[in-house]
Amino acid sequence: MHTDVLIIGAGAAGLAAAYELVKAGKKVTVLEARNRIGGRIHTIPTEEGHMELGAEFIHGDLPFTLGFLKEAGIKYAQSGGKLFTVKNGQLSAGGDFIIDWDLLEEKMNALETDISLETFLNTYFPGDEYSQLRYSVRRYAGGYDTADPAVASTFALRDEWLKENEHQYRISTGYGSLLDYLADRVKAAGSEIVLHAPVKELSWKAGRVQAICDSGPDFSAPRAIVTLPLTLLQQADEPGQFHFSPSLPEKTAAARQMGMGAIIKLLFQFKDAFWQNTQYRSLGFIMSNEAVPTWWTQYPEDSPILTGWLGGLPAEAYREANGEQLLQIGMQSLSNIFSIPVEELYENLEDAQVMNWTAMHYTRGSYAYATIHTHDVLPVLTAPVENTLYFAGEALYEGPAMGTVEAAFTSGVTAAQQLLAHAGTAAANQP
Secondary structure, eight states: OOOSEEEEOOBHHHHHHHHHHHHTTOOEEEEOSSSSSBTTOOEEEETTEEEESSOOEEESSOHHHHHHHHHHTOOEEEOOOEEEEEETTEEEEOOOSSTTHHHHHHHHHHOOSOOBHHHHHHHHSOSGGGHHHHHHHHHHHHHTSOOOTTTBBHHHHHHHHTSOOOOEEEETTOHHHHHHHHHHHHHHTTOEEESSOOEEEEEEETTEEEEEESSSOOEEESEEEEOOOHHHHHTTTSTTSOEEESOOHHHHHHHHTSEEOOEEEEEEEESSOTTTTSTTTTEEEEEOSSSSOEEEOOTTSOOOEEEEEEESHHHHTTTTOOHHHHHHHHHHHHHHHHTOOHHHHHHHEEEEEEEEGGGOTTTOSSOEEOBTTHHHHHHHHHSOBTTTEEEOSTTSOOSTTTTSHHHHHHHHHHHHHHHHHHHHHHHHHOO
8 A cells, every 4th residue: 555654653642643644635554563552551441341551541621632532522521539648557538749839839930940850859958857848749750750850850840740730531431442533533544554563673765764574564655753652762773672774863862861751550450349438438549658659549430440550760660570579569558558458358359450561562661751851852852854754752742741642642743744744845846
């Protein structure tokens, strides 16, 4: 099949780019290494609904995400529930994600030059007096943003954390249903999505791109959009890894100055939602100091699923851990939080899914966060190469939504629009 554009990766950015291109009449071939679309979106069906092994929440009233949902006729609903925290071994309602929030906000707003979060904390909150504040900020930056405080941008975290609180939503049928819709639209337009097609080399020259795959046929087109995770771009010149030919050292160098976190997500489905008929029935989120510190329910949905979340440097420490080890760590964490014998929890456990995204070959991390260098190097990474290679992904977006599905959608559409503009110019210049 004649193809106008190759798209490397069938995640949110790749499918959004493909959809934008086919609406403009282009033929695209989307190449995906896995046996499924979605990338770090991975929705699996269950008897009672679904589980989200990857992205789960819509973080606010986001235009592309909500726009696609409206177009597809897919419902979504506001999430909720109360925050519970563990203090002195007791789980109780209330508490704060970050201690002394007002003081932190004051110092962040007064900051005039960007510095790393670690430098910011040690400069403005030194000594034992602020030890709990520093701990809670590091925990939140690592857990929520999966960021390393030593390099994370304080400006970027300020822009994200201090924006007006927005509603959080979940998609009623899971994020996977939205990506299925985009994929169906792409295929209905006569384009193709090829699974089991891991690209090991992208050979290019102006006006010509060839994707050389580990197995199966190669693919070629005049242009390509690359939507690989940031970690794969960071490793693009290492032996045995995906690479460009000729190489793009300035892109690799720029990628390496940006941040990519680590994440482990645990989903435990119980026979009985033991917390619902107790004082915890309004439970939304749990913050604790356990090995797996953060948990949440599907509130307000009546669901027997608890989701555990370990992010940042603590998750990196478990990169090589196997699924059984992570299951045991998660169950012990829940046992300690709820003061329920771990044996009793195992008897009540019906299904368990363990996703160590950091260990997965085609991901090798969670999602991007802004370092103190990101603002300067992001334009290098997003710039097209000779009107032939274009780049998109959740990392290739600057703003509070960086690292989200919305960022991926936005970046994918932007790259497609860049390509269409350049393609139109090239056609106009032909004799």
